[in-house]
Structure formats: structure tokens, C-alpha cells
Amino acid sequence: MVRPGLAAAVAALIAGSSGGKAAAAVPDGSIALVGATLIDGTGAPPRRGMTVIIRGGRIDSIGKSGGKRPAAARTIDLQGRWLLPGLIDAHVHWRDLASARSALRSGVTTGRSMGVDRFADVGMARLHRSGAADVPDVIASGYHIRRRLADAFFLDFPALAGLKAGVSGPFAVAQVARSNASRGAAVIKVMATKRAGMPDADFNRRMLSDAELRAAVAEASRSGLRVAAHAHTDEGARAAVLAGVRSVEHGTLIRRKTLALMRRRGTCFVPTLSFWLDMQGPGGEYDHPALAARARAMLPHARRTIREAARMGVRIAAGSDMRYDQSSPYRVADEAVELARSGLSPASALRSATSAAAECLGIGRRTGTIRPGLEADLIVVGGDPLRDLAALKDVRLVINDGAVALDRLSGGTGEQP
Numbered sequence: 001m002v003r004p005g006l007a008a009a010v011a012a013l014i015a016g017s018s019g020g021k022a023a024a025a026v027p028d029g030s031i032a033l034v035g036a037t038l039i040d041g042t043g044a045p046p047r048r049g050m051t052v053i054i055r056g057g058r059i060d061s062i063g064k065s066g067g068k069r070p071a072a073a074r075t076i077d078l079q080g081r082w083l084l085p086g087l088i089d090a091h092v093h094w095r096d097l098a099s100a101r102s103a104l105r106s107g108v109t110t111g112r113s114m115g116v117d118r119f120a121d122v123g124m125a126r127l128h129r130s131g132a133a134d135v136p137d138v139i140a141s142g143y144h145i146r147r148r149l150a151d152a153f154f155l156d157f158p159a160l161a162g163l164k165a166g167v168s169g170p171f172a173v174a175q176v177a178r179s180n181a182s183r184g185a186a187v188i189k190v191m192a193t194k195r196a197g198m199p200d201a202d203f204n205r206r207m208l209s210d211a212e213l214r215a216a217v218a219e220a221s222r223s224g225l226r227v228a229a230h231a232h233t234d235e236g237a238r239a240a241v242l243a244g245v246r247s248v249e250h251g252t253l254i255r256r257k258t259l260a261l262m263r264r265r266g267t268c269f270v271p272t273l274s275f276w277l278d279m280q281g282p283g284g285e286y287d288h289p290a291l292a293a294r295a296r297a298m299l300p301h302a303r304r305t306i307r308e309a310a311r312m313g314v315r316i317a318a319g320s321d322m323r324y325d326q327s328s329p330y331r332v333a334d335e336a337v338e339l340a341r342s343g344l345s346p347a348s349a350l351r352s353a354t355s356a357a358a359e360c361l362g363i364g365r366r367t368g369t370i371r372p373g374l375e376a377d378l379i380v381v382g383g384d385p386l387r388d389l390a391a392l393k394d395v396r397l398v399i400n401d402g403a404v405a406l407d408r409l410s411g412g413t414g415e416q417p
Helices: 004-018 097-105 117-129 151-156 158-165 170-182 210-222 234-243 256-265 273-280 289-312 332-341 346-352 355-361 389-393
Strands: 031-038 047-055 058-064 074-077 082-085 087-092 108-113 137-139 187-191 226-231 247-250 268-270 378-381 395-400 403-407
Touching: 031 378, 082 087, 087 268, 087 332, 087 355, 097 108, 097 117, 097 395, 097 403, 108 355, 117 137, 117 151, 151 158, 158 170, 170 187, 170 210, 187 210, 210 226, 210 234, 226 234, 234 247, 234 256, 256 268, 256 289, 268 355, 273 289, 273 332, 332 346, 332 389, 346 355, 346 389
Parallel strands: 031 074, 031 082, 087 108, 108 137, 187 226, 226 247, 247 268
Antiparallel strands: 031 047, 047 058, 082 378, 378 395, 395 403
């Protein structure tokens, strides 16, 4: 959450530099969004002709347009456009600020980082908290726990050079989890199965054992952190759920019995369909005929798993598994569209990238919907997403912690320098 005084200063600085409607600086940083068609991301029906007042970086009030609003507020007339919560991407790999800023311009105000070197994600999270309006909020994981750690891990933790030979056993897994927590990670990621995006890897094989998964969850719990588990197979996903993870990432081949277990335990499902779609296309990091064939074979399985999970009431969160750079053609808006194609209703697909994602990530008390008291993470789109989810790709305005981060309403690109 941006400090109120700093949020106002950042908002004024951005407003003064962007021209058009964004040029109106406001002394206290308050904003009145009028004439909104409000979709709060919970599944409630849209409300037309609404005014949302933002003050001190938070949603201050919601009411019918024409009501009283602060005299000093900067007024933005949405003229009936659709006002939504900022999008949440529950599985990203932002490597640098350029990627994070690209995500913000696409409407993503929160991303959960699922693996990056040198704790770049922790740095982004701290920069956001310091009041940087052009950086989305980041739930950082640091390094994901696998058999062979990234080389960069040993630059950050040279005292753990003994793990270069491999992470094996509960004690070693706990060491890596504790190291991530010590550097500011907000979630721990573990590899229950091998990766699917490497042609020489068998993604059907387990990586961490049951005991190692339990050790990661126990160590994370000591720091008050949740665990996300990469798992493509039913066996890997079930072991992770029984170990106590909060979410299963990918889950391509999960069966009904494990989905029922996830429903009972409240384990979230982050399918990352965009990953399989990306793998089918030429270029980028997955440009390999074996991977394209794998993706074509696995995508129907992934869609069936999603359809069954939705039918059984498993909470689904949208995650793109993308970097948001030139090699990443998909965004979380695309993921929401694909979830709808896989059996979710448009309202449920929208929830997967807003309120449901916030609940899965443990941030539902501060963001993910439009309600007084929550952080002012909001976007405006040009069409009705409940009629066509592709409208989520037409982002006209982004408000990040109460500061205008992108304004295309005035006709220009709206991008900040």
C-alpha cells in the first residue's frame, strides 16, 4: 500500500507529465470516477451510473453519480465505460522493471512471481511499497525449490555452496525455503514434478518427495508464508495438496479424486493455459518441435481438468506463466479468455483474475474487488467483459494504489515516461 502523502505526490507528478486529462494536479490526490459501469469482480451484477471516490490511495466511497464528492478531487468522467478491479496475475516471471511496467499497462496491478533470479521480484515489491506508481504490487517467491538450484542462488547465498551438488532431503529443502524467506519472499514455490517446457525433461516424473514437500510447507509456515506447488501430474499434485500447499500450478493431469481433495482443503488451482498455447507457437523460449507436439497433446487434457475443477467448485485463479516481455505473447487477459473457453462462465473467468485470485493469494482483505476501504487498484476497459472477455485487453485507464498509472481516455497512448 502506498503511503497517502506519497501517493498524492506521485499522482500529481504523473498528472503533470502526461498531458490531456492527466494534467490536472490535485493537492490531496483524491480522484472521483464518475459515470462508471461498475463490475466489482465478485459476480455481482454490473451497476450503472456509479461514482467511486478515491482518497489516500484507497477506495473511500461508492455511490450513484450526481452525489456529493470532494471539491478538490480530480474528476474523471468514464461516460459509461466499465470500471473493474485491477487484474491479478497469479503466476508471472517478471525479470525486470520493464516487464513489470508492461504488465501494469495491460491492467495488471498485482502479480505473484513464481521464480526469478537475484530476488528481482522482492526489489519490485519494495519499490511498489515505497510509492512507485508505475510498478504493480508483487508477491515475491525468489528462487523456486528444485533439485538443481539456479547458479545465481549461490551468488546470493555463497555459504550454501554445498547445495550445488543438489537439493536432497527435507533439511536441504528447508534451508532453501528459509533462505528465500530471509530475503523477503512472500510465498515459497516448490517443484513437485519436473518442467514441461524442456524437451529433454519428463514432466510426468516427480521431483521433490512427499517428505521434502512437507518440509517446505513446515518451514514456510514458520515464517507465516504459503507454498505454491508446480505439479503437472495427478500424483505430484495430490502429494503437494496432502503436504499442505496453498495452490497447485499447472495441474494438467489432475484427476477427479484429487480435485475433490483440493475442494475440501481449499487448495487453489492455477492452470496457466497460456503456457501450453505459447509452447505451440514458433519463436520464443519454447521453439522446439517436440515441445509443440507436447503442447498440442496436453492442452485438451488441461481444458478438461479446468472444466471438471469448475464443476466441482475448486477455486481457480488466472495465471499466465509469462514474462510480459517481447518473448511473451500472452497476458492474464488472454488467460481469462481461455478459461472461459474451457468451461468457466464469463463472470467466473473474470473472478479468476480479480477476487478469486486475491483470495488464493491471501490478499483479499486489501484488493481484488471494488469496496470501500480496499486499495484503489482499478482499471477501465472499453467494452463489457461479461459479454466478451476480450474487452479486458482494451485497457483505457489504470489506477495503481490510488495513483493514475495509465490514461488512454484522453485519446493518446497514456503511457508514462
